[in-house]
Amino acid sequence: MSVRKLGKILKSVLPTALSVFISLVFVVDAHSNNVPVQSAQMDPKIEELIDRFAKTKAIGVFTKLSIQTNVTRLHNAFSDYHKGKQPPSIEELRERYDLMVQEMMFLVQDKDSELARDLYASRLLLWSYLSSPGNLVTT
């Protein structure tokens, strides 16, 4: 019962966390409770991908929480970077981003290979789209 309840909470929270993950170039206060505002030009395909990852049954609730925790940590590193704190360099953040995408792909590829492939196919597009200065989002 509690896990189902947890699942319901995740359904509402995870899309936001994953949006944060793929919208890596944010200027936000890492320790504030401000919720990053998404660019209005977000590709519907990206939104669909986020929704599919949040809803996939290929991984469990605690696994999704764990991913969310790692995503938040990476988001905080980006936040620090945009505040001028280095390291990490942008190349290091890119390596972490790539590895986290690989982790997510690996977790779902056995039971939801289509989602894994779509994650991979969207990876470079996401990076170039979201790291473009025009798509920087501030709170």
Add this chain to the structure above:
Amino acid sequence: MNTSKAACSTKRYGALFFLLYMSMGFTTVSAEDTGHDILIANDIDTALTLQGIDCDGISELKQSDEDSYDVVCKSGGSFSINKTEGGLLSVVDQLTGLVFKGVEASLGAIPLVGQIFKKSDQLTEHDAEVVRSLFSIIELSGNECDVITGVDSNTADEHIVSCTSGQSYRVYTTVDGLVAVDVLST
């Protein structure tokens, strides 16, 4: 009298049937519970691996609160797992009492990474995160790498990972768009 006997017999068989039905019901529920526990244990094991904790499977699982579990790992560690108010995973090492919420931008937020990557004097947050990701992919692929001793990056999609006791792995993305782990040496 015969009618009464028949009624009595019907009652008896009815009761037997009821007991049989109930026992079948309980058996089903029990089997479902066991299956559910296995799913939760596997889920938590994966969640811990993603945090860099080498659990090697869950040997004991106990629900301690609504969204909390206490687990004992086959590798020997004991952890309390729960969801934080912010929707993140909180892991408490029951032996040391250390709390790992995993969001603080400090090396301490990455549990046991010092054991995974023994170059702790040179360890940066970036190193720790790279190692954590590679460790989790290798472990989730069914391979073992207790301690990572070196990482070489050929491309963004390809890493060669060296482990203690001589194993090395190639972690990469195939042309089909799937992640693969090749054993290079054991």
